[in-house]
């Protein structure tokens with residue numbers, strides 16, 4: 302069992318297959334993890350799987366760094382280096398499919414930033430502190446008035 306675990310082919314209403322552009326192959330992370338030798342080396346970058354076997358000795362950053370990440374998620378190291386847009390363009394030619402949705406970490410790929418802070422723009426986020434401040438103001442005035450009258 303070394304092939305992709307699931308292949309989803311886009312089809313129109315007649316069930317006919319459409320162009321290859323519309324089909325995505327999904328790979329489980331365990332499948333990717335097996336490709337970790339110089340014979341065959343795959344990487345995950347931002348939820349996409351890349352077969353960089355033939356890129357190994359072309360990499361300007363050397364093959365060592367790629368071998369270190371072999372079969373694993375290299376998103377962070379890839380970003381840490383600050384690769385050029387040329388480098389990002391190059392990724393396309395090695396793209397072979399996406400990470401299976403069940404294996405996607407919530408922090409990789411297309412992340413929804415609003416999930417981190419669910420209510421930053423909600424009124425309740427800032428109105429409660431304001432009400433608190435006003436209440437404190439009234440309390441303060443009340444106590445001042447009390448101490449003056451006694």
Ligand code: HEM
Pocket residue numbers: 344351353356360361362363366367369370375378379382383384385386387388389391392395
């Ligand atoms: C398939 C994925 C990758 C591609 C297509 C790629 C491509 C490139 C390219 C084109 C450069 C030249 C500089 C630039 O254009 O930004 C470069 C440099 C570099 N890459 Fe990558 N890279 C990949 C993955 C990685 C990974 C995973 C690492 C780290 C673990 C890495 C580490 C580096 C380093 C350290 C340099 C800098 C070399 C220098 O400045 O002398 N690369 N890469």
